[in-house]
Amino acid sequence: MPEDRAGDPFAATRAAFALPEGLVYLDGNSLGPLPKAAKARVAAAVEAEWGGLLIRGWNEAGWIDLPARVGERIARLVGAAEGTVRAGDSTSVNLFKVLSAALALRPEGVVLSDSGNFPTDLYVAANLCRALGRELKVVAPEEVSGAVGPEVAALMLTEVDYRTGRRHDMAALTAKAHAAGALTVWDLAHSAGAFPVDLAGTGADFAVGCGYKYLNGGPGAPAFLYVAPGLQEAAAPALAGWFGHAEPFAFEPGWRPAEGIDRMLVGTPPVLSMTALDAALEVWEGVDLGAVRARSEALTRRFVEAVEARCSGIVLASPRDPAARGSQVSFRHPEGYAVMRALIERGVIGDFRAPDLMRFGFAPLYVSEADVDRAAEVLGEVLETRAWDRPEYKARAKVT
Amino acid sequence: MPEDRAGDPFAATRAAFALPEGLVYLDGNSLGPLPKAAKARVAAAVEAEWGGLLIRGWNEAGWIDLPARVGERIARLVGAAEGTVRAGDSTSVNLFKVLSAALALRPEGVVLSDSGNFPTDLYVAANLCRALGRELKVVAPEEVSGAVGPEVAALMLTEVDYRTGRRHDMAALTAKAHAAGALTVWDLAHSAGAFPVDLAGTGADFAVGCGYKYLNGGPGAPAFLYVAPGLQEAAAPALAGWFGHAEPFAFEPGWRPAEGIDRMLVGTPPVLSMTALDAALEVWEGVDLGAVRARSEALTRRFVEAVEARCSGIVLASPRDPAARGSQVSFRHPEGYAVMRALIERGVIGDFRAPDLMRFGFAPLYVSEADVDRAAEVLGEVLETRAWDRPEYKARAKVT
Numbered sequence: 189m190p191e192d193r194a195g196d197p198f199a200a201t202r203a204a205f206a207l208p209e210g211l212v213y214l215d216g217n218s219l220g221p222l223p224k225a226a227k228a229r230v231a232a233a234v235e236a237e238w239g240g241l242l243i244r245g246w247n248e249a250g251w252i253d254l255p256a257r258v259g260e261r262i263a264r265l266v267g268a269a270e271g272t273v274r275a276g277d278s279t280s281v282n283l284f285k286v287l288s289a290a291l292a293l294r295p296e297g298v299v300l301s302d303s304g305n306f307p308t309d310l311y312v313a314a315n316l317c318r319a320l321g322r323e324l325k326v327v328a329p330e331e332v333s334g335a336v337g338p339e340v341a342a343l344m345l346t347e348v349d350y351r352t353g354r355r356h357d358m359a360a361l362t363a364k365a366h367a368a369g370a371l372t373v374w375d376l377a378h379s380a381g382a383f384p385v386d387l388a389g390t391g392a393d394f395a396v397g398c399g400y401k402y403l404n405g406g407p408g409a410p411a412f413l414y415v416a417p418g419l420q421e422a423a424a425p426a427l428a429g430w431f432g433h434a435e436p437f438a439f440e441p442g443w444r445p446a447e448g449i450d451r452m453l454v455g456t457p458p459v460l461s462m463t464a465l466d467a468a469l470e471v472w473e474g475v476d477l478g479a480v481r482a483r484s485e486a487l488t489r490r491f492v493e494a495v496e497a498r499c500s501g502i503v504l505a506s507p508r509d510p511a512a513r514g515s516q517v518s519f520r521h522p523e524g525y526a527v528m529r530a531l532i533e534r535g536v537i538g539d540f541r542a543p544d545l546m547r548f549g550f551a552p553l554y555v556s557e558a559d560v561d562r563a564a565e566v567l568g569e570v571l572e573t574r575a576w577d578r579p580e581y582k583a584r585a586k587v588t
Numbered sequence: 589m590p591e592d593r594a595g596d597p598f599a600a601t602r603a604a605f606a607l608p609e610g611l612v613y614l615d616g617n618s619l620g621p622l623p624k625a626a627k628a629r630v631a632a633a634v635e636a637e638w639g640g641l642l643i644r645g646w647n648e649a650g651w652i653d654l655p656a657r658v659g660e661r662i663a664r665l666v667g668a669a670e671g672t673v674r675a676g677d678s679t680s681v682n683l684f685k686v687l688s689a690a691l692a693l694r695p696e697g698v699v700l701s702d703s704g705n706f707p708t709d710l711y712v713a714a715n716l717c718r719a720l721g722r723e724l725k726v727v728a729p730e731e732v733s734g735a736v737g738p739e740v741a742a743l744m745l746t747e748v749d750y751r752t753g754r755r756h757d758m759a760a761l762t763a764k765a766h767a768a769g770a771l772t773v774w775d776l777a778h779s780a781g782a783f784p785v786d787l788a789g790t791g792a793d794f795a796v797g798c799g800y801k802y803l804n805g806g807p808g809a810p811a812f813l814y815v816a817p818g819l820q821e822a823a824a825p826a827l828a829g830w831f832g833h834a835e836p837f838a839f840e841p842g843w844r845p846a847e848g849i850d851r852m853l854v855g856t857p858p859v860l861s862m863t864a865l866d867a868a869l870e871v872w873e874g875v876d877l878g879a880v881r882a883r884s885e886a887l888t889r890r891f892v893e894a895v896e897a898r899c900s901g902i903v904l905a906s907p908r909d910p911a912a913r914g915s916q917v918s919f920r921h922p923e924g925y926a927v928m929r930a931l932i933e934r935g936v937i938g939d940f941r942a943p944d945l946m947r948f949g950f951a952p953l954y955v956s957e958a959d960v961d962r963a964a965e966v967l968g969e970v971l972e973t974r975a976w977d978r979p980e981y982k983a984r985a986k987v988t
């Protein structure tokens with residue numbers, strides 16, 4: 189990882205992003221900012237590749253290799269071996285694929301999840317279970333470990349709670365699930381790019397993750413999925429299509445899955461969005477994830493301390509121990525939505541999650557100590573002056 | 589539709605595309621060319637929206653409305669009422685959604701399809717049927733009508749055969765399926781934008797289609813799906829996620845489908861690719877689909893006549909009657925792959941489908957009579973001089 193003149197190894201990564209001047213961006217846990225490389229690469233994909241090569245782009249611009257190329261770039265960030273990660277589709281669709289593959293391998297038993305899971309994961313599981321005549325069991329996050337037993341076919345969890353940042357113990361829960369005969373399905377939406385993930389080391393069976401949060405792939409960027417090497421040849425997802433066929437361009441009438449992880453691909457990938465994600469991942473080259481984690485803990489600790497020293501009327505919703513949380517910090521305030529709107533208008537961008545959570549994400553690649561201090565200062569002012577108490581801040585937008 | 593000075597109503601639409609100088613592009617049935625509007629819109633989505641607005645783009649740039657906005661633009665092209673079409677995901681994923689919804693509405697009976705269907709459709713159906721313990725029955729295209737009976741739950745067909753351009757009679761087959769108690773699922777991949785489709789008038793139940801062929805949405809552009817108004821409130825696809833929830837940003841733990849067609853959305857849409865498709869659809873504004881069809885028939889007829897007058901050793905694989913085919917023409921040649929490579933090197937781009945089909949697509953928005961004549965002339969030369977007979981033309985690329 190290149191260091192800049194001042195010895196800050198993250199100055200170079202920060203410079204790789206086109207961040208608007210003067211903005212404190214603490215919402216990279218929802219949408220990462222634009223990497224400069226992505227801007228150039230997408231323009232080239234549109235003009236030179238689509239416009240100039242037309243159909244020849246599939247071979248000559250390597251569009252056909254994007255799911256694998258992007259997947260392999262992500263593999264390193266989540267501790268996965270080569271040939272175990274592929275990119276494409278949305279996180280929800282990928283979750284459906286891997287969960288249906290897990291249930292095909294475990295034809296009896298329930299899907300166990302928790303109420304701290306991101307809602308779409310629960311929706312995907314509920315609808316899949318209804319179609320298959322299976323059962324989804326949802327318990328409180330702290331009850332998950334005790335609920336793992338022989339009746340569980342698949343343990344489906346999001347490692348980091350999207351509201352509070354609370355982290356599950358992936359290694360311990362995976363071991364417990366395996367001891368009970370269950371397969372694990374991990375959602376790494378708030379993990380990948382936020383801290384080192386060790387899919388291979390923990391023995392996770394299946395995983396999915398998001399391309400547009402800490403990976404900075406752009407709005408609605410394609411997601412990724414992981415299948416452990418030992419399960420790939422047996423994986424039979426309910427959703428499979430021609431990009432997962434052994435020979436897509438042989439146009440055979442019958443289904444014949446590709447060897448290994450490629451069988452998890454389905455339809456034609458959205459090349460422009462895939463290209464943006466591919467370019468965004470270049471920023472990670474040479475970046476040490478241990479250093480990312482250390483910086484994340486330092487930034488979140490600094491924020492919690494500054495806010496608690498400066499502000500009253502808000503309550504920390506995240507675990508106080510940095511080791512127990514991801515790379516975000518959430519505070520509760522009864523008028524959290526209006527407070528966040530006031531912050532955004534003052535150039536400090538976080539977001540809000542019902543009913544009362546203000547979320548602040550600290551992506552070490554581009555968030556600085558000065559950002560942290562400025563955010564705490566503005567939050568203090570907004571609360572102290574009740575600047576949030578205006579009708580226009582309370583009117584909810586379509587997307588929160 | 590604006591006419592240019594010479595009275596050609598398609599001169600204006602042709603001018604809307606950034607076609608490379610001197611190229612005859614007859615592969616719009618596989619990947620449409622770059623509309624000039626898409627280039628500008630994608631650049632703005634990257635720089636001003638993602639880069640400048642960041643997370644605020646969901647509300648302020650209207651990203652959240654893309655699935656509906658793009659869907660409504662497509663609706664007019666396929667004869668669908670407002671509120672019946674949504675864009676997003678790949679064609680394969682959309683097919684999975686609507687077929688699973690059809691099978692939930694018809695819990696008994698088989699899926700009937702034909703061997704002329706695009707392979708991914710058969711793969712999607714086969715894998716879904718395996719997961720659900722249902723049966724997929726595949727017959728020859730000419731046997732479909734006779735095979736529709738009371739044991740059929742869903743009739744799943746692609747209207748236009750991707751190899752030959754042969755068209756099914758959507759109205760007659762839909763009526764026959766309904767009389768037998770079956771639901772219909774139509775794939776309009778080679779129909780939408782190629783000729784007028786009348787989903788509402790034929791009474792089709794479900795449909796899907798492709799964004800990157802005649803709709804020119806860019807490589808891997810998001811696809812679309814259609815659900816007839818009377819089926820929407822009962823539709824319960826096996827694959828459903830938060831964008832299909834009644835209130836995605838209420839983050840409720842339980843699944844509660846949105847009213848109407850929006851319940852068919854799943855995950856976060858790929859905004860950059862959706863934006864390109866949205867911009868590409870602007871070209872269609874004011875375009876009369878009847879005129880498109882008339883021009884398509886004229887262009888394909890002109891090509892067949894010119895080729896048959898000029899070339900020997902190749903056999904027409906498409907129906908001779910223009911009314912019986914889509915907007916493409918295919919010829920068989922034992923060395924079709926090498927012939928097509930020779931054509932492409934000479935600036936005439938079509939494509940090849942195993943085992944021996946050379947496909948030529950005639951998208952009326954930008955293909956001219958001069959293109960048709962030039963393509964036939966070059967094809968004649970290549971065949972006459974055996975210019976295709978070179979090893980480098982016979983070596984197969986990854987994507988054909």
